Amino acid sequence: MKGLQSLIPKKSSRLTVLIKKQSRKKNLFGSKKESVFNIEVNKIKPNPHQPRRDFSEDSLKELADSIGEHGVLQPLLVTKIEKPTARGRRVEYQLVAGERRLEAAKIAGLPRVPVIIRDNSERQKLEIALVENIQREDLNPIEAALAFKQLNDDFGLKHEEIAKKVGKSRVAVTNCLRLLNLPLRVQEAITKGKISFGHGKALLMAKPEKQKDLFGDIIKDNLTVHETEYRAQRVAARPSDKESKNPLFQKIEKDLQEVLGNRVSVTKRGRAGRLTLQFYSDEELDKIVNRLLKI
Template sequence: MAKRSGLGKGLDALIPAGKTTGGEAGGVTQVPIDLIQRNPRQPREKFDMTELENLAASIREHGVIQPLIVAPGRGGVYTLIAGERRLQASRKAGLKTVPVVIRNASDQQLLELALIENVQRADLNPIEEADAYQNLAKEFRMSHETIASRVGKSRVAVTNTLRLLDASAAVKQALVDGRITEGHARAMLSLSAKAQEHLLNQIINLDLSVRSTEVLARKLSGQRPAVKKKSGRSPNVSDVERKLQSSLGTKVALKHGKRGGTVTIYYYSDEELDSLLEKLT
């Protein structure tokens, strides 16, 4: 299988392989499964039970092929860093011990590594991912750009994911259940919770596209639908606008006239504003 790249810092980057504790040759040792506790920073809450049962059947037949990563704790108890599915499946398979690599990790590293493992495997739903980003931002004062570099995503992608936390409870649940997409949820963020739920029912009942949802959201918020004007813009102006958007990582509107013009830079959070100020000053 081809190795995935561009996914931010992995385990060895955050906790160098040399920083192991104990263990046998190669750093792998067997640990009683009852002495391993779940990572308290694990962002993932929902697991596919069918997949777990299939993995448990494979473990019964072949054992645990890839060791779990754990951190030493008090009283001989270990905290799981990476390998949540393998740990749960091993318990289902009835294993008494599992192979582990022991490494020291801070609270921040526990959250980062659990997040990275899940993002790389696309295991988190959008709300779990947003909650994890929020924990990194609030508890460890990490900027959106720093979070993005950790998980191998753009800053805009991280910011857009965090915006989903502003959705109503009903919209967030529909997103978790897979009844709507992130695009649907973001289109409703400007509406009140009641209006979001009204539009949510229409999306589900009528199977509306994201574009249709955006149009209805504008109507519900009292905005007039955008009127398409014939483009009289110079290709050079459009090119400059695209370059500005690429450089600043956000939406930019450039209006050019005979005696000058205006540049409008959009931002969607205080974090984005701080980032823009750093780039512009």
């Protein structure tokens, strides 16, 4: 059962590694021995740094059914917050990791859930929540990008540092962050799964004023990522280049682009000239080389 499996921690999960590593540091998480407490769900408040913003209703319902039958098998992580009141102090708990489990427990009607109480800094709360969601592949690309941005803006982490914490390459983190340069309408489409991360990367090849039109083409014509890349490369060409170019060269560029799927530029000065093939990743370069070798 998918819902049940999502509650069982993997032996080599990056979240577990992060927690164990940081638990060894003095004054971060308290003592090494961790106790599990059953806390009332209405006393657990959302984590303002929670990177995940959207939940699939179907998967949440499936998880709620599993929790209703088996209970919450993996404790949530929370921090304790004491707030002064007229009669003394009121104790609340802020969620660090396990928002999906908490929401499913509420749906299942559980009055209490098992938690581990920790004393984490704001940055550690975001890191743990981010790592948990990424290890479960729960974040969509825009949610991940916003979380990376917060780590960068609020806590000063460089892209390479973020990459190490979440188990991704620096290039992957940078490419994900670049999605935030797209129009909001396009970001919403990625969030809702209407277009993929690959489509978003392809749109970034085009100039900002052309991205909305190209996005419309993706939806209208149901373009693949490769088709989007090809169109983005074509619209990225400067009009002045086309206007001043020899018609023969324009035809050569068009023919080569159709064969290779990448932007091609032909320039000539005197008797000499230059043929330029553009690529945006090692994978694209490999594809170009393979296609050329087959010609």
